Amino acid sequence: MKFADWIDPFAPAGSPPPQTLAKFFGWALAGAWPVLAMAGALSIVAGVIEVVAALILGRVVDAALATDAATVFADESGILWASLVFFVLLRPAIFGVSSYFQTIMVQPNLLNLVLSRLHRHTLGQSVTFFDNDFAGRISQKEMQCSRALTDVVIEMIHTVLFAVASVVGAILLLGTVDWRIAAGLLAWMVIYGLLIRYYMPRVRVRSKARAGARAMVTGQVVDTITNIKTVKLFAHADHEDRAALGAMSDYRNRALEFGQVSVAFRFWLMTLAGLLPVLLVGGALWYWSRGLVSAGDIAATGAVALRLAQMTGWVSFTLMALYSNLGEVEDGMRTLSPPHRLVDKPGAGELTVPEGRLQFDGLGFRYGRDAGGIEHINLDIAPGEKVGLVGASGAGKSTLVALLLRMYDAEEGRILIDGQDIAGVTQESLRRKIGMVTQETAMFNRSALDNIRYGRPDASFEEVVAAARKAEAHEFIEGMQDHKGRRGYEAHLGERGVKLSGGQRQRIALARAILKDAPILVLDEATSALDSEVEAAIQGALERVMEGKTVLAIAHRLSTVADMDRIVVLDEGRIAEEGTHEALLAKGGFYARYWARQSGGFTQARAAE
Secondary structure, three states: OOHHHOOOOOOOOOOOOOOOHHHHHHHHHOOOHHHHHHHHHHHHHHHHHHHHHHHHHHHHHHHHHOOOHHHHHHHOHHHHHHHHHHHHHHHHHHHHHHHHHHHHHHHHHHHHHHHHHHHHHHHOOOHHHHHOOOHHHHHHHHHHHHHHHHHHHHHHHHHHHHHHHHHHHHHHHHHHHOHHHHHHHHHHHHHHHHHHHHHHHHHHHHHHHHHHHHHHHHHHHHHHHHOHHHHHHOOOHHHHHHHHHHHHHHHHHHHHHHHHHHHHHHHHHHHHHHHHHHHHHHHHHHHHHOOOOOHHHHHHHHHHHHHHHHHHHHHHHHHHHHHHHHHHHHHHHHHHOOOOOOOOOOOOEOOOOOOOOEEEEEEEEEOOOOOOEEEEEEEEEOOOOEEEEEEOOOOOHHHHHHHHOOOOOOOEEEEEEOOEEHHHEOHHHHHHOEEEEEOOOOOOOOEHHHHHHOOOOOOOHHHHHHHHHHOOOHHHHHOOEOOOOOEHHHOEOOHHHOOOOHHHHHHHHHHHHHHHOOOEEEEEOOOOOOOHHHHHHHHHHHHHHHOOOEEEEEOOOHHHOOOOOEEEEEEOOEEEEEEOHHHHHHHOOHHHHHHHHHHHHHHHHHHHO
């Protein structure tokens, strides 16, 4: 096994993310702790090595001063060779191994480990979670939180542990020179610690605010770009510019607040760092003038003092970045870690659909106290039956389909598929058994092949082509070419399929549904976005998709469901009528009025009023 694979970068977490910072770190890093411990131990050894280097320098100076200059290399060959081995071989080897652990074994794997866990948890959120936020903001939070958490761990290993080991080693070393010099360093460390304690929480808070404002900028920009055609259609570029500038202005203000605390911290830090060499070297010189320490001790103390002074700035800026990253982790955690609202029941099994019978039993659901929904829906759809679902906007058609797909949990009643309550099966197995074609056809900015194969990812190329032929999509796919010269099934469709016409997108969606071959098919306004000529052209493809399946078809255009086995009319969340097209026309109720208006009777109806 390669060293770089000691951390599995895609290992699942096994549980939802906690909502407290320490536990969140434990959840994110689970499985990586052994390698992190080894990397930390190497960093501590590297920190001690820095102190040993100063000690060896002092011993070499003392040995040189105690020996005649002409014979120093012969008389002190032992310590000189030992110093050579230490500086040329041992020290580089330890630093190299430590760097390998941090940059090869830890950093790239850790980023992917945290990101994959956050992304899996986010994918499991309900549709409401995504409805309530910007898509760009959510994606930004995933990357931001993963990167920040990884940076915290790396800096803890690379800087904090290294610095702590160096400081402890330096205090011990200076204790061998004179305990009062060591005490001076300890006192300086206390003041340094108080400075860190005062400023770091302020850095953390302001960093969290800055991260939130930055994510809002991303969300606003992505929202505008995603809807760029609407922006141009309504000539609202200025409006969107003002909205973006408002988010940018807030981000700028948060960045200025962060910068203010950062400048103050750096000023006092550099002042304190400047005092360290004066304190240590001055003390060593004072005691040397009284014959209490050697020249080598002064050299060792000077080396330690200069190294610690340099390290002070490095460590403090790292700590500032570390606390800044902690703020970003907290901000991302707050957005991404809420528990899933829609979960599988413990012990939920796989849905099996031997026949395809659908039963809506006393079903009720409302989006809010005064919002729309459905009430007391009782509907039995036989295996292979094709049922049209019609009604005015807000009548509850889409709600019924959303509950069937378990995008929401029913508040009353239940839905059965072949006698199995869908609340007791896994969501994945439920949705695998239901094919769906919608009015707003979802397309990925991927190849035509990938978009069709989304219906069944393990399908062969030949099976994809066969599905495309049945959907009457093969010919136009073969003629496609994207901006990178990719042709046919390898051509990319653009974001949300913008390079295709409405009819072409719908044919791709039908090919996807044919390939999925689910026993239950839902058509949600599948042709309402198409003109009559295009609709007629793909009617044959629709009929092939519906063969042998239980079908539930939502339609505003009644001509698309007139040939269904049965039509169900919803009104204000209840079933108002049901029957065949002819029976409902003869009844003269809701459906008959809808049909009269759509078939040219609207003018007569107005004249009769």
